[in-house]
Amino acid sequence: MQFEKTPGWLDWYAGPSKPRFKVPAGAVDAHCHVFGPGAEFPYAAGRKYTPCDASKQQLFALRDHLGFARNIIVQATCHGADNRALTDALAHSGGRARGVATVKRDISDAELNALHEVGVRGVRFNFVKRLVDFTPRDELMEIAGRVAKLGWHVVIYFEAVDLPELWDFFTALPTVVVVDHMGRPDVSKSVDGPEFELFMKFMTQHSNIWSKVSCPERLSVSGPPALHGEQNPYPDVIPFARRIVETFPDRVLWGTDWPHPNLKDHMPDDGLLVDFIPHIAVSAELQHRLLVDNPMRLYWQET
Numbered sequence: 001m002q003f004e005k006t007p008g009w010l011d012w013y014a015g016p017s018k019p020r021f022k023v024p025a026g027a028v029d030a031h032c033h034v035f036g037p038g039a040e041f042p043y044a045a046g047r048k049y050t051p052c053d054a055s056k057q058q059l060f061a062l063r064d065h066l067g068f069a070r071n072i073i074v075q076a077t078c079h080g081a082d083n084r085a086l087t088d089a090l091a092h093s094g095g096r097a098r099g100v101a102t103v104k105r106d107i108s109d110a111e112l113n114a115l116h117e118v119g120v121r122g123v124r125f126n127f128v129k130r131l132v133d134f135t136p137r138d139e140l141m142e143i144a145g146r147v148a149k150l151g152w153h154v155v156i157y158f159e160a161v162d163l164p165e166l167w168d169f170f171t172a173l174p175t176v177v178v179v180d181h182m183g184r185p186d187v188s189k190s191v192d193g194p195e196f197e198l199f200m201k202f203m204t205q206h207s208n209i210w211s212k213v214s215c216p217e218r219l220s221v222s223g224p225p226a227l228h229g230e231q232n233p234y235p236d237v238i239p240f241a242r243r244i245v246e247t248f249p250d251r252v253l254w255g256t257d258w259p260h261p262n263l264k265d266h267m268p269d270d271g272l273l274v275d276f277i278p279h280i281a282v283s284a285e286l287q288h289r290l291l292v293d294n295p296m297r298l299y300w301q302e303t
């Protein structure tokens with residue numbers, strides 16, 4: 001099937017630079033996606049955007065180029081609850097990728113077990129209204145209860161302004177909960193202000209909550225490294241990510257977010273994104289926990 005990209009869609013950056021920061025051996029890119037290819041794995045009928053294709057081969061080439069050993073591939077909303085592109089990528093990763101799927105209430109135990117076999121270790125609940133339609137909370141809670149029994153976690157994606165309303169639901173989830181992109185803080189506000197303090201409280205009070213300190217390119221208001229110099233990438237995002245890493249060093253993950261869906265203004269050079277890491281995890285020890293120890297504990301428990 002042929003698909004027309006959403007008008008204005010920015011394709012991922014071909015020919016990324018080689019990062020100056022050398023990630024530790026065994027590092028995991030813990031948030032990335034595959035898109036299609038649409039001809040092989042059609043995009044879902046109910047999707048909110050149509051991306052460019054971004055194949056498993058292209059993802060694995062990026063992994064090697066950036067110096068990572070492993071990937072966590074997160075089901076993108078353009079594929080709905082059809083996890084075939086994801087599971088195909090996992091199956092062809094040589095054991096070097098694990099996944100986070102999207103499932104519906106009617107999934108059978110046999111189907112969940114098959115996802116586990118191929119390397120899925122979590123489900124994603126998305127609350128970003130521009131990306132998905134509403135799913136009733138009781139359906140999500142039922143799914144969370146079932147996947148918790150498999151030792152899986154729940155990845156949640158939401159806007160910072162929605163945290164108060166979602167708090168009770170999130171804190172009732174019966175397993176590890178991983179927040180995408182720091183709960184999307186408004187980084188034009190203060191890192192000590194009430195909005196981000198609420199997020200810090202969320203993680204402080206609930207020791208099962210983890211955060212991805214990812215997506216400076218999505219959260220930044222001050223703009224890309226081209227505007228500030230590569231020595232100072234995304235300066236407005238650094239204090240937020242650094243505070244989380246230093247307060248919760250055992251509950252943080254980092255990922256590229258390749259192929260960067262829905263970016264409107266600029267497409268990051270993934271090599272420069274890797275160079276953001278030492279600004280938020282400033283010691284070798286913090287870097288090792290962020291990039292190796294934590295993702296390995298969450299996704300490769302058996303090794």
Ligand code: 0GY
Pocket residue numbers: 033075076077078131180257260261262
């Ligand atoms: C991300 C962010 C976005 C999109 C998705 O699954 C998705 O469609 O996650 C976004 O548009 O903010 O993590 O890739």
